[in-house]
Amino acid sequence: xxxxxxxxxxxxxxxxxxxxxxxxxxxxxxxxxxxxxxxxxxxxxxxxxxxxxxxxxxxxxxxxxxxxxxxxxxxxxxxxxxxxxxxxxxxxxxxxxxxxxxxxxxxxxxxxxxxxxxxxxxxxxxxxxxxxxxxxxxxxxxxxxxxxxxxxxxxxxxxx
Numbered sequence: 762x763x764x765x766x767x768x769x770x771x772x773x774x775x776x777x778x779x780x781x782x783x784x785x786x787x788x789x790x791x792x793x794x795x796x797x798x799x800x801x802x803x804x805x806x807x808x809x810x811x812x813x814x815x816x817x818x819x820x821x822x823x824x825x826x827x828x829x830x831x832x833x834x835x836x837x838x839x840x841x842x843x844x845x846x847x848x849x850x851x852x853x854x855x856x857x858x859x860x861x862x863x864x865x866x867x868x869x870x871x872x873x874x875x876x877x878x879x880x881x882x883x884x885x886x887x888x889x890x891x892x893x894x895x896x897x898x899x900x901x902x903x904x905x906x907x908x909x910x911x912x913x914x915x916x917x918x919x920x921x
Contacts, residue, residue, distance in 0.1 A: 766790050766873070769905060771887060771898075777875060778833045785887035786831075786875040787901045792909060795832060798874050801908050802830070821896050826886060828901075830876045876901060 769789040774781035777788060791798060803813045816827045878886040878897050886897045 769902065772875075774831075774875060774877065778831075778835060778873075781831050781833065781875050782829065782877045784877045784879075784885040785889070786877050787887060787898070788873050788875045789905050791832065791872040791874050795872070798830065798832065798908060801911070805907075819900060821893070821900055824880060824882075824893070826878055826880045826893070826897060826900075828876050828878045830874055833873045833875050834870045835873065836870045874905075 766789060769787060771785055772788055773783070774786040775783050777786060799813055802808070802817050803810060806813075806817055806819070808817060814831075815829045817829070818825055818827050820826075878901070880886055880893070883891055883893060885891065886893050888894070891897075
C-alpha cells in the first residue's frame with residue numbers, strides 16, 4: 762500500500778523505498794507529472810542540467826549544503842474478488858477460460874519526492890540530532906511549497 766503523506770515526513774531512505782539512500786530523507790507526495798521536480802530545481806538553481814538530481818547546492822546560514830532527490834513510485838495493488846469469483850464459477854460451470862482476467866487485480870501508483878541533504882561537515886543533515894537539521898527542514902519545506910504552487914518554474918529564478 763502506498764502511504765498517504767499529508768504534508769511531508771522524515772524517513773529512513775531504504776525503509777521508505779528500496780533504491781533510496783540509506784540516509785534520512787525528506788519525503789512528500791508529488792502532485793505533478795514525472796520530471797517536473799527536476800525541471801523546477803534545474804531552473805530555480807540554474808544548474809544547466811549539471812548534477813541536478815544528485816548534488817544540487819543551496820546556501821543556508823552561510824554554509825553550503827547539497828541535496829539529492831529521488832522520484833519514487835509506490836504502487837497500491839488490490840485483488841478484485843468479484844471478477845475472480847465469477848471466473849472461477851464460469852470455469853467450474855462451463856469449463857470456460859477466464860473472462861475477467863484483466864480485472865482480477867487493480868494497481869494505482871503514487872509518486873513521491875525523497876530528498877537527502879549533506880554538506881562538507883555533515884554526511885546526513887536530516888539525521889536526528891544534526892546541528893543543521895531544523896534550518897535544512899525549513900528550507901526543504903519552503904522549496905516543496907514553492908514547487909507545489911508554481912507552474913512556470915522561471916518564476917522561481919526571480920524569487921531568489
